[in-house]
Amino acid sequence: MMIYLGKRLGMIAAVLLILMVFLGGLIHLVPGDPVKIIMGPLASDSFAASVRSEMGLDKPIAIQMLDFIFGAVHGDLGKDFVSHRPVTVMIGGVLPHTMILAVTGLGLAILIGLPLGVYSAVHANSAIDKAIASVSITLITLPPYVAGLLLLLTFAVTLAWLPALGAGNFSAPLDYAARLILPSLALALGWIGYLARLTRASMLEILGANYVRTARSFGLSDTRIHYLYALRSAVIPVVAVLGVGLGHLLGGAIFIEVIFGRQGLGTLFYDAIATRNFPVIRGVAVVVATLFVVTNLLADLSYRLLDPRIRVEAKT
Amino acid sequence: MSVFTITGGKTRSANAGTVRRLLRNSGGKFGLLVVLVLVVLFVFGPQLAPFGSAQQDIASRLQGPSFKHLLGTDHLGRDLLSRLIVGVRIELLVAIPSVLGALVLGLLLGLPAGYFGGAVDAAIVVILDALHALPTVVLALTLLALLGNSLGNVIFVMAISLAPSFARVARASVFSVRHSAYVEAERFLGASNGRILLLHILPNIIPPLLLLVAMSLPTAIAVETGLSFLGLGVRPPTPSWGVILADGFARVRTAPWAVLWTCLALAITTLGCTLLGETLRDILDPKRIGDQQ
Numbered sequence: 001m002m003i004y005l006g007k008r009l010g011m012i013a014a015v016l017l018i019l020m021v022f023l024g025g026l027i028h029l030v031p032g033d034p035v036k037i038i039m040g041p042l043a044s045d046s047f048a049a050s051v052r053s054e055m056g057l058d059k060p061i062a063i064q065m066l067d068f069i070f071g072a073v074h075g076d077l078g079k080d081f082v083s084h085r086p087v088t089v090m091i092g093g094v095l096p097h098t099m100i101l102a103v104t105g106l107g108l109a110i111l112i113g114l115p116l117g118v119y120s121a122v123h124a125n126s127a128i129d130k131a132i133a134s135v136s137i138t139l140i141t142l143p144p145y146v147a148g149l150l151l152l153l154t155f156a157v158t159l160a161w162l163p164a165l166g167a168g169n170f171s172a173p174l175d176y177a178a179r180l181i182l183p184s185l186a187l188a189l190g191w192i193g194y195l196a197r198l199t200r201a202s203m204l205e206i207l208g209a210n211y212v213r214t215a216r217s218f219g220l221s222d223t224r225i226h227y228l229y230a231l232r233s234a235v236i237p238v239v240a241v242l243g244v245g246l247g248h249l250l251g252g253a254i255f256i257e258v259i260f261g262r263q264g265l266g267t268l269f270y271d272a273i274a275t276r277n278f279p280v281i282r283g284v285a286v287v288v289a290t291l292f293v294v295t296n297l298l299a300d301l302s303y304r305l306l307d308p309r310i311r312v313e314a315k316t
Numbered sequence: 317m318s319v320f321t322i323t324g325g326k327t328r329s330a331n332a333g334t335v336r337r338l339l340r341n342s343g344g345k346f347g348l349l350v351v352l353v354l355v356v357l358f359v360f361g362p363q364l365a366p367f368g369s370a371q372q373d374i375a376s377r378l379q380g381p382s383f384k385h386l387l388g389t390d391h392l393g394r395d396l397l398s399r400l401i402v403g404v405r406i407e408l409l410v411a412i413p414s415v416l417g418a419l420v421l422g423l424l425l426g427l428p429a430g431y432f433g434g435a436v437d438a439a440i441v442v443i444l445d446a447l448h449a450l451p452t453v454v455l456a457l458t459l460l461a462l463l464g465n466s467l468g469n470v471i472f473v474m475a476i477s478l479a480p481s482f483a484r485v486a487r488a489s490v491f492s493v494r495h496s497a498y499v500e501a502e503r504f505l506g507a508s509n510g511r512i513l514l515l516h517i518l519p520n521i522i523p524p525l526l527l528l529v530a531m532s533l534p535t536a537i538a539v540e541t542g543l544s545f546l547g548l549g550v551r552p553p554t555p556s557w558g559v560i561l562a563d564g565f566a567r568v569r570t571a572p573w574a575v576l577w578t579c580l581a582l583a584i585t586t587l588g589c590t591l592l593g594e595t596l597r598d599i600l601d602p603k604r605i606g607d608q609q
Contacts, residue, residue, distance in 0.1 A: 011445070018446040026462060137343070137594075141586040143538040145545060146579045149565065153572050153579075251451025255542060259565070269454070270546060273461040285458050289449040 008300070012293045019289050020072055023282045024065040051081050068282075077283035087283035090268060095287070098264035101256070102249040104180055105187030106242065113192040114238065117199025121234075122226055124204060132196060139193030144252030148186035148259040155182055165261040183260045187252050191245060195238060203234040236307045243299020247292035337599050344595030350588020357404040367395035381573070388573040390563055396574055399555040400581055406556040407585075410471055410549075411536035415529050417475025422482020423525075427513055429483070430490025437487070444480045452477045452539055460548045470549050474539060478532055485528050489521035527597055534589040541582060557582060 071078065077087040116136070120129045139147075155161050169176065206212060207230055215225050254266035261267075265284055272280035338344040357364065372394055379389045388396050429440035447455065459473040493499060494517065502512050543549030544558020545565070552559045557578050564574025 011442070014442050015445045015449055018442055019449060022446065023458070026458070137591065138583070138587055141534060141590045142583055143542060143586065145542055145561075146538075146582050149561070149568075149575050150579050153568065153576060157569055157572055247449070248451055251453040254453060254457070255545070258546065269457070273457055273546075273548065276461060278462070281458055281461055285450060285454060288451065288454055289446075292449045292451075 008297055020069045021065055023285055024068040078279040080280050087279050091287055094264050094268050098253055101184055104184035105249055108188035109191035109195055113195030114199050116196040120200040121203030136193035136196045139189045145255035147189045148256045151182045151186050183256045186256050187249055202237050206230045206233045240303045243296045246295040250288050334599055338595055341595050343591040347588045347592025351592050357401055358408050361401045361405050367398040390574050399560055403555045403557045407537050410540045411533055413471045414474035414536045415532045418478035418482050421479035423486050426483035426486025430487040431494055431513055444483055447480045465548045485524055489524055493520055531593040534586040538586055
């Protein structure tokens with residue numbers, strides 16, 4: 001286990017290092033003066049010079065990359081060259097909103113998707129199973145921004161049941177929660193379909209296993225078998241997928257935050273792109289990638305804890 | 317579809333069987349219908365559209381559906397149906413080259429990784445993992461923000477963003493055949509690595525990759541539309557679906573029609589393409605035939 005953990009952590013370090021070299025050097029891959037590319041050709045020479053020195057672009061490329069990586073490891077992702085605020089402070093300010101959105105979305109997906117999958121598996125090939133299957137594939141293929149726009153149109157514009165714009169404030173928790181419903185549902189829809197499908201498939205596999213047949217022959221009730229024995233094994237692959245899920249949710253969150261006008265990592269990224277604020281773009285990319293590899297590792301570890309078979313394989 | 321069959325003599329019957337089994341499946345039928353409609357609109361779109369996609373009629377702007385404008389008009393009085401129809405060509409002209417570019421990039425990374433293994437493989441896998449750690453949209457936006465959003469750049473960036481999944485499939489496929497008898501025989505006869513890879517391994521790993529091409533098209537369409545929606549993909553006044561969506565979103569409270577129709581068009585397109593791809597995979601992959609029955 002420790003060897004495995006060490007290997008995984010080494011791999012994560014390598015992946016993040018390569019990504020940072022890539023992001024640090026990215027600006028030099030584009031032909032032309034990086035400062036002019038960032039600021040646009042109309043930037044005055046003195047302003048361009050101040051940006052150049054602030055971003056360290058006047059140093060050799062290798063030094064720049066080392067500076068960036070050294071800073072990033074110590075929690076310094078550079079400064080926004082418009083507001084001169086540290087990028088980490090800007091990200092830290094909005095990150096809670098995005099994490100709440102993503103975690104709520106993932107929670108909704110589990111709360112709705114898992115029972116749908118279990119029901120489908122227990123009533124396999126029934127009319128409802130087929131209906132759930134059709135709904136699932138429709139939800140899976142729905143791009144997150146389409147889900148967001150359709151929810152916005154229906155519940156905020158046409159029915160006016162829920163507020164459409166802004167994330168609200170932590171000081172008004174009820175209002176904050178109301179503003180969270182539509183965006184998190186928009187993020188969750190695709191995953192509801194995906195989890196329903198995955199749970200159904202892994203449940204069906206387990207319901208055909210020998211130990212379930214034995215339990216049944218011992219006269220255990222269906223409910224007990226389905227929920228106590230089968231579901232416990234069926235959630236294992238689901239956990240593995242959830243780790244990847246959080247990373248994907250962060251991609252979808254950009255659209256959702258822009259559509260619902262929420263502050264967060266996505267809108268920060270979007271605004272930075274509109275103003276070509278490279279330090280912020282790069283900083284958000286590093287944070288998103290770090291979140292992705294870390295949640296992936298956590299999912300992998302809990303997957304091992306849940307499934308004794310993998311632990312045994314790892315030892316041998 | 318003939319590429320999926322192996323021997324020349326059996327091609328016709330295998331194809332007829334594939335189509336018959338596709339039509340027996342309701343999802344496959346729907347998918348085939350959607351893709352056929354897309355192909356017709358791709359080829360004949362500008363001729364079929366009732367109005368020009370750029371034809372303005374300010375007097376009848378932001379209208380709902382009517383007999384003259386079946387889906388209504390946008391903020392410049394342009395016919396929404398015509399713009400969506402013409403948009404199909406733009407969607408596919410971006411999506412298809414992006415996916416083919418991703419295929420080529422994926423092969424360039426996946427073939428050597430799978431074939432040589434060892435240090436080459438480890439290095440390429442770390443690069444793939446690094447690319448994979450950023451969600452497709454974040455990677456594409458980061459690159460586009462720097463390169464600027466010309467049509468060529470959008471295609472290039474999408475190809476890079478989609479390439480890792482192709483590389484993974486290529487790598488795994490090469491792994492599964494690199495020690496097979498025919499490859500070992502070639503090597504024994506003194507064939508070079510390049511010759512073995514291109515003439516013997518590549519043709520054998522093409523089917524799963526072509527399937528991935530088909531399955532990636534809806535993703536490419538969705539990503540491209542998303543980028544244009546955020547203002548970093550295809551630029552106005554070109555009637556790409558993302559541009560129509562962005563125009564509509566700016567006025568979603570007063571005139572929701574543009575957003576509604578574009579969302580429906582996108583949902584049907586991605587659903588249809590995916591259903592067709594999944595049905596084809598189930599039919600063509602012998603290992604999966606079992607779970608279908």
